[in-house]
Amino acid sequence: MSTPAATIAARLDATKAAILARIPSAKPKVGLVLGSGLGPFADTLQDLVKIPYGELPHLPASKVFGHAGNLCFGKSSNVEVVCMQGRAHAYEGHPLESVVHGVRTMARLGASTILLTNAVGGLVPTWSVGDLxxxxxxxxxTGQNVLIGTNEDALGTRFPEMSEAYDLGLRAALHRVAAKHGITLREGVYAGLSGPCFETPAEVRMLQLLGAHAVGMSTVQEVIALRHMRVRVGALSCVTNVAGGTEGNPPTHQEVEETARAKRDELQTLLSGWIAAAGELP
Incomplete structure (x- = not known):
């Protein structure tokens, strides 16, 4: 049974209060969710302050390797930023309300623009591991939707509009930063599955027929929750493995981590430049 929306609001307020008790000046304008292998970007923030998820009420800790589990506050390009250093996943057994609690908290703190990052399996034969x-x-x-249940009008409308779930302006900003630094960027459709197993060859063929370019086990519910709260959302994926059946070698989580580490410099350049652009938005 879904958690009543009023309880969701109370939990958000409790988490926000706990954060402000430790960092009274926390007023982030921009938020980032750092997926598998991408967490080290948070360590580049100026005036960095970290709070482990386990020290905040209602914020679940991820048990997946590569997700440090810290809420990080600081500045990048003189923009106040909050970063989730790793995320919880539904496949770990967390209810969807808990899975999106972190991004909802960032929005509750004032972040009006949020960029989600993730590691994905590539579905396009001509793309390569390491592509962004x-x-x-x-x-x-996933067969699920985090908004099922009683709606709370204070958070958002009963039927949020999703025709531009991924903000055109934020996407354009990523492309501008990439072009400036000579970084090649792909663009495409993300298929969100529940996980935790990787896809079968038949599932890969189905996803390709449906028009997906990449597949992963996160992000979708976060986007739905954020758009419900009228937050501008962008998302950046790192192709860290080829989805099952499209090459001879099956994917592994170690492969995901190693590829993300190899792309760290490019990702940090992209994220820093994107934050600067997002910080100039009204």
């Missing part, structure tokens, strides 16, 4: 992809749209194939 701006998400233009998604397919929610």
């Amino acid at each position: 992809m701006v998400i233009s749209d998604h397919l929610n194939l």
Whole structure:
């Protein structure tokens, strides 16, 4: 049974109060969710302050390797930023309300623009491991939706509009930063599955027929929750493995981590430049 929306609001307020008790000046304008292998970007923030998820009420800790589990506050390009250094996943057994509690908390703190990052399996034969992809749209194939249940009008409308779930301006900003630094960016549709197993060859063929360019086990519910709260959302994926059946070698989580580490410099350049651009938005 879904958690009543009033309880969701109370939990958000409790988490926000706990953060402000430790960092009274926390007023982030921009938020980032750092997925598998991408967490080290948070360590580049100026005036960095970290709070482990386990020290905040209602914020679940991820048990997945590569997700440090810290809420990080600081500045990048003189913009106040909050970063989730790793995320919780539904496949770990967390209810969806808990999975999106972190991004909802960032929005509750004042972050009006949020960039989500993730590691994905590539579905396009001509793409390569290590490619970076701006998400233009998604397919929610998890069989779930975080908004099922009683709606709270204070958070958002009963039927949030999703025709531009991934903000055009934020996508354009990523492309501008990439072009400036000579970084190649793909753009495509993200298929969100529940996980935790990787996809079968038949599932890969299905996803390709549906028009997906990459597949992963996160992000979709976060986007739905944020758009419900009228937050501008962008998303950036790192192709860290080839989805099952499209090459001879099956994917592994170690492969995901190693590829993300190899792309760290490019990702940090992209994220820093994107934050500067997002900080200039009204």
